[in-house]
Amino acid sequence: MVFIALTIYTMQRLNLSLPTIVTNYANDLLYLPLVLGAIEFIIRQLKKDSSFGLPLGFVIFLAISYSIYFEYYLPKVDARYTSDCIDVILYFVGGIAYFFIGNKRKHTVLEEEF
Numbered sequence: 001m002v003f004i005a006l007t008i009y010t011m012q013r014l015n016l017s018l019p020t021i022v023t024n025y026a027n028d029l030l031y032l033p034l035v036l037g038a039i040e041f042i043i044r045q046l047k048k049d050s051s052f053g054l055p056l057g058f059v060i061f062l063a064i065s066y067s068i069y070f071e072y073y074l075p076k077v078d079a080r081y082t083s084d085c086i087d088v089i090l091y092f093v094g095g096i097a098y099f100f101i102g103n104k105r106k107h108t109v110l111e112e113e114f
Contacts, residue, residue, distance in 0.1 A: 001037070005030045028090040032063060033098035056099055063095040 008026050011018055036054055044052045067088040074081040 001030060001033055005034060024084075025086065025090055028087040029094045032059075032066065032091050032094040033102060036062065036095065036098045037102060054099070059095045059099045060092075063091045066091050 005027070008018065008022060012023070036059060040052065040054050043054075044050055070081065071083045071085075071088050075083040
């Protein structure tokens with residue numbers, strides 16, 4: 001996922017042509033999984049607990065927070081930003097996908113404990 005994000009970023013910086021859907025929406029879809037993965041990695045290292053996983057409530061809270069900040073607040077204070085409802089949906093899709101796919105190790109641990 002990091003490779004995909006870096007490839008898109010590099011191509012945009014080099015002004016290479018990308019499909020409109022990639023240019024407009026890929027970053028919004030990948031953003032939360034990358035942030036959640038980084039947060040989870042740091043917490044696992046600090047706690048020395050490889051089975052730690054972020055709770056669904058935190059994932060939803062972060063998706064709501066990013067939606068408010070990037071799609072409501074920033075467009076009001078900076079003309080560079082625009083509000084887009086599809087971006088909000090993509091934040092949630094990316095976050096939920098991370099929770100159920102990227103956070104699989106934690107679910108396995110929880111299932112074994114219960």
